[in-house]
Structures are given as C-alpha cells and as structure tokens.
Amino acid sequence: xxxxxxxxxxxxxxxxxxxxxxxxxxxxxxRAYLQNRRGAPLLQPYRDLRKWFIKETRVAHTASPIFTxxxxxxxxxxxxxxxxxxxxxxxxxxxxxxxxxxxxxxxALGRFFLALAGMDIGTAxxxxxxxxxxxxxxxxxxxxxxxxxxxxxxxxxxxxxxIIDYQLGSGFVLRPSYLFALSALGLVAMAEAGRIPVDNPTxxxxxxxxHEAMLLEYSGRHLALMEWAAHIKLMLYGVxxxxxxxxxxxxxxxxxxxxxxxxxxxxxxKLMLLALIMVIAETVLAKMRLFRVPxxxxxxxxxxxxxxxxxxxxxxxx
Amino acid sequence: xxxxxxxxxxxxxxxxxxxLLFLSFVILAQTRLISAIHAFAWQGALIAGxxxxxxxxxHSPHLxxxxxxxxxxxxxxxxxxxHRLTRRLELENQAETLRYPALVGMAAVALIIFSYWLVLPxxxxxxxxxxxxxxxxxxxxxxxLLMMVVRHQAVAQVLGFMSMENGLxxxxxxxxxxxxxxxxxxxxxxxxxAMILFGVFFFQIRAxxxxxxxxxxxxxxxxxDASDGAEGExx
Numbered sequence: 001x002x003x004x005x006x007x008x009x010x011x012x013x014x015x016x017x018x019x020x021x022x023x024x025x026x027x028x029x030x031r032a033y034l035q036n037r038r039g040a041p042l043l044q045p046y047r048d049l050r051k052w053f054i055k056e057t058r059v060a061h062t063a064s065p066i067f068t069x070x071x072x073x074x075x076x077x078x079x080x081x082x083x084x085x086x087x088x089x090x091x092x093x094x095x096x097x098x099x100x101x102x103x104x105x106x107x108a109l110g111r112f113f114l115a116l117a118g119m120d121i122g123t124a125x126x127x128x129x130x131x132x133x134x135x136x137x138x139x140x141x142x143x144x145x146x147x148x149x150x151x152x153x154x155x156x157x158x159x160x161x162x163i164i165d166y167q168l169g170s171g172f173v174l175r176p177s178y179l180f181a182l183s184a185l186g187l188v189a190m191a192e193a194g195r196i197p198v199d200n201p202t203x204x205x206x207x208x209x210x211h212e213a214m215l216l217e218y219s220g221r222h223l224a225l226m227e228w229a230a231h232i233k234l235m236l237y238g239v240x241x242x243x244x245x246x247x248x249x250x251x252x253x254x255x256x257x258x259x260x261x262x263x264x265x266x267x268x269x270k271l272m273l274l275a276l277i278m279v280i281a282e283t284v285l286a287k288m289r290l291f292r293v294p295x296x297x298x299x300x301x302x303x304x305x306x307x308x309x310x311x312x313x314x315x316x317x318x
Numbered sequence: 319x320x321x322x323x324x325x326x327x328x329x330x331x332x333x334x335x336x337x338l339l340f341l342s343f344v345i346l347a348q349t350r351l352i353s354a355i356h357a358f359a360w361q362g363a364l365i366a367g368x369x370x371x372x373x374x375x376x377h378s379p380h381l382x383x384x385x386x387x388x389x390x391x392x393x394x395x396x397x398x399x400x401h402r403l404t405r406r407l408e409l410e411n412q413a414e415t416l417r418y419p420a421l422v423g424m425a426a427v428a429l430i431i432f433s434y435w436l437v438l439p440x441x442x443x444x445x446x447x448x449x450x451x452x453x454x455x456x457x458x459x460x461x462x463l464l465m466m467v468v469r470h471q472a473v474a475q476v477l478g479f480m481s482m483e484n485g486l487x488x489x490x491x492x493x494x495x496x497x498x499x500x501x502x503x504x505x506x507x508x509x510x511x512a513m514i515l516f517g518v519f520f521f522q523i524r525a526x527x528x529x530x531x532x533x534x535x536x537x538x539x540x541x542x543d544a545s546d547g548a549e550g551e552x553x
Binding site for chain 1: 326329330332333335336337339340343420423427430431434450453454
C-alpha cells in the first residue's frame with residue numbers, strides 16, 4: 001500500500017509539471033476570447049517551452065554561478081511547494097509535509113533566488129525588477145500568512161490535508177472568516193502570480209514589468225525553467241484556493257479507485273472556473289501604478305485581519 | 319458559537335453582519351465621496367438583507383415591512399439625496415486623503431477588538447448567538463464615530479453618522495428581532511429629517527466659509543481673535 005501511495009504522490013506531483021502550461025494556455029485563450037481575438041492555440045505554452053529548450057543558452061560573462069543555478073532552484077522550490085498541495089487525493093505520504101507555513105517558506109525561498117538572479121548580472125532592469133518583486137512580496141506575505149492562520153484556527157492545524165478534511169467533514173457551512181480569507185488569498189494570488197492589477201505577464205515595457213524584468217538576461221533552457229516555474233506557481237495558487245475553499249469532489253482515500261475520475265473532473269472544472277473568474281477580473285481591471293500596489297495589498301491584509309477577527313468573534317464557541 | 323451548530327438562516331445573518339463590518343471599513347477608507355456614498359448604499363442594502371433573513375428565521379412578518387422600509391430609505395433614498403447634494407455642491411471629483419490611512423485602519427481594527435471585549439461579559443446572560451452580532455454592531459457604531467473624528471469633509475462626516483445609525487439598527491434587529499413598528503417608523507423619519515437638515519446645513523456652511531472642510535471652522539474663530547497673522551493662512 002505504501003508503494004502505491006508513494007507512486008501516486010509522485011504522479012500527483014508530476015501532474016503539476018505537465019498540466020501547468022495547459023492551464024496557462026487556457027487562461028491566455030480565454031483572455032483572447034474576451035478581447036475579441038482568436039488567440040494562440042491551447043498548447044502554445046508547451047511549444048514555447050520546447051523552443052527554449054532547443055535554443056542555445058547564452059550566459060553573460062559577468063554572471064556568477066548563482067545566475068546559472070537560480071533557474072533550477074526556483075523551479076524545484078516551486079514544484080516542491082506545489083507537490084505539497086493535495087490535488088486529487090488527501091492521503092498521500094507527502095501529507096506530513098503539506099504544511100501551510102512550509103508552503104509559504106518554500107515560495108519565499110524561490111522568490112529569494114529569483115531576486116538574486118535578477119540582480120546578478122548588474123543590469124538596471126534586473127535590479128529594478130528584483131526590488132519591486134521584494135516590495136510586493138514583503139506586503140503580500142503577511143496577508144497570506146494571516147489568511148492561512150484564519151484557516152488553521154478553524155481546523156486547529158496548519159496541515160493542509162487536515163484543513164481540507166475538516167472542511168469536508170463539516171459539510172456546507174457559511175463562515176464569514178472563510179469568505180474574508182478567500183478574498184484575501186485571491187488578492188494575494190493575483191499579486192504573487194504576477195497577474196494584471198499588479199504585474200502584466202505579457203509586457204516587456206520597462207516602466208511596468210516586474211517578473212519579466214528579472215528574466216530579461218535569461219535565454220534557452222534557463223528561461224524555459226523560469227517560465228515553467230511561473231506556470232506552476234499560477235496553478236499552485238489555483239489549486240490551493242480551489243481545494244481549500246471548495247474541496248468537494250476530492251478523494252479522501254485511495255482504496256476506492258472509482259472516486260478518482262470524479263476527483264479529476266472536479267479539479268479540472270474548478271480550475272477552469274477559477275481561471276475564468278481571474279481572466280474576467282484581468283479584463284475589467286487596468287494595471288495599477290506601482291505605488292498603488294501597497295494599497296491593494298493593504299486591502300488584502302485588512303481582509304485577512306477581518307477574517308481572523310470574525311473567526312474569533314463569530315465562530316468560536318464560548 | 320460554532321457556525322456548524324447554527325441553522326443556515328442564522329449563518330446568513332452572521333455572514334451579512336461580517337460583510338457589513340467590512341463595508342464600514344470601505345466607507346472609512348474611501349477617498350472619493352461618490353464611492354463612499356455607494357458603499358454606504360450597499361451597507362443599507364445589507365441591513366435590509368439582515369432584516370429580511372431575521373424575519374424569515376423568526377417568523378415575524380412585520381420585519382419584512384421593516385426590511386422594505388430600510389431598503390427604500392437607506393439603500394435608495396438617502397444615498398440618492400447625498401448623491402444629489404454632492405453634485406450640487408460640485409464635490410464629485412474632490413478626493414479627500416486621510417493623513418494617516420494605515421493608522422486609521424489600525425485604529426478601526428482596535429475598535430473592533432475593544433467592542434468584542436466589551437460585549438464578552440454578556441456571555442453569562444445566555445444570549446450566545448446575538449452576542450456576536452452585538453459586538454459587530456457596536457464596532458460599526460464606533461467606526462462611524464471614528465469616521466466623524468478623522469474626516470474633515472462635512473458630507474463624509476454625515477456618512478459616518480448615518481453608518482453609526484446602521485450599526486444601531488443592526489443591533490436592534492439581531493438582538494431583539496426588531497423594534498416595535500411605531501419606534502421603527504419614528505427612527506426612519508428621524509433619519510430622513512436629519513438628512514434634509516444636513517442638506518440645508520451643507521449650504522449654510524459653504525455659504526459662510528466657502529468650503530465644506532469643517533476644520534476651517536476652527537480657524538475662523540482664531541481669525542477674529544488674532545489680528546492679521548491668520549489671514550494669509552486662510553487664503
């Protein structure tokens with residue numbers, strides 16, 4: 001049974017790698033439809049990745065070893081973080097690792113190396129991008145942690161599996177704290193995944209780019225790994241929000257194989273719907289000035305704080 | 319009170335009350351008057367929603383009437399009047415920035431904790447469900463008060479006053495399943511009359527000090543005392 005469980009845990013982690021570009025392709029396709037364009041085919045992100053892997057990798061002669069090792073570290077930490085989040089089933093051997101604080105820590109580690117890589121060559125854009133990324137991260141992380149603590153207080157555990165289990169066990173309950181935590185995590189996800197009100201993933205305009213500015217010096221397989229990590233990060237936040245707040249459909253045990261197709265269908269539907277909501281938000285909103293981003297993330301922090309307070313005030317039995 | 323133990327309708331009351339508290343923050347932090355008025359209108363609509371849900375939960379049909387009254391008065395009529403006033407006073411595009419927005423937000427959060435702490439002793443009185451909502455409504459009242467303190471704009475202060483009234487109404491509805499209809503009608507007309515009086519006052523204030531920034535009223539008294547030093551400041 002344990003070998004089966006381990007294989008399934010590894011398969012589940014591989015699904016993140018394989019399917020993340022597909023999700024990005026779906027997001028781009030939806031966005032194109034909403035802008036009355038036909039858009040690139042659904043599999044375009046895969047083709048881009050293949051192109052980058054085939055192309056020659058050039059490294060600036062001023063680069064230190066950090067520059068070449070950063071893509072691997074960023075990719076691995078993002079993937080490791082993603083693999084802790086239950087995608088299809090709850091009971092895998094990695095559940096012991098599935099701690100929300102570990103998740104935030106792993107993402108922070110990846111971001112640290114991303115910023116280092118941005119500053120490594122010494123170009124102006126890289127340093128600017130790194131400083132902006134750190135500004136956003138410093139403001140987004142407290143909001144995310146408080147939102148996470150709100151969930152942890154309801155389930156009495158910071159373990160993701162137990163939180164989802166608790167949510168499944170209590171059935172459909174309206175919780176104001178979950179509502180606030182959901183909105184806070186949604187705002188944080190938009191900021192951290194570099195989506196439109198905070199950062200535009202498709203632009204290479206000097207004044208506005210954040211994530212792209214750090215990748216400006218990368219080429220070939222390094223760029224492919226960095227972009228792939230960004231895709232995985234988007235999927236990570238999507239699955240996190242979908243499975244914590246709407247866990248219905250996820251398999252609790254691997255003994256019954258018959259529930260697996262339902263789990264797959266449920267997660268695909270949830271991700272497609274979340275992507276649709278995100279794309280509508282991106283189409284309606286305009287990218288904000290960098291100096292307004294702290295206000296945006298303060299709103300996320302306030303929402304998370306209200307979630308925590310409303311949990312204490314409204315939901316704790318005395 | 320764990321939400322799993324509550325019936326679904328009361329869960330709705332709790333969620334709506336929490337959203338109401340959030341809207342209080344929105345009104346407090348909103349720099350544009352028009353947007354603040356819209357947030358206030360939404361708060362009124364939420365109050366009406368709470369009243370309707372309580373009516374359904376407590377099977378008291380007169381609360382439906384009160385919900386319709388609240389919706390008409392606080393979500394439509396008063397916001398419309400405020401809207402018209404701002405347009406006539408030409409304040410639509412005026413943005414009033416708070417001097418320390420983060421500090422004000424923290425003060426509001428502190429007020430929530432304070433009101434929770436105040437209401438905690440009521441636990442002994444076996445009002446376990448309504449206690450939570452009373453804490454929320456007290457927080458809404460206190461945040462309205464805070465808004466009247468930190469804002470300089472007369473119209474924004476009126477919004478704070480009105481949202482204080484919303485908090486009181488929430489407490490009345492959730493703690494006692496509504497006041498008698500006569501009292502409710504009286505309060506409703508009081509608010510309406512207050513609104514009309516505020517409208518008259520706005521024009522009076524603007525006619526006398528040429529602005530709706532209430533802080534300038536202080537300076538005016540200083541100017542009569544001190545001879546000429548303050549004159550440059552006002553202009």
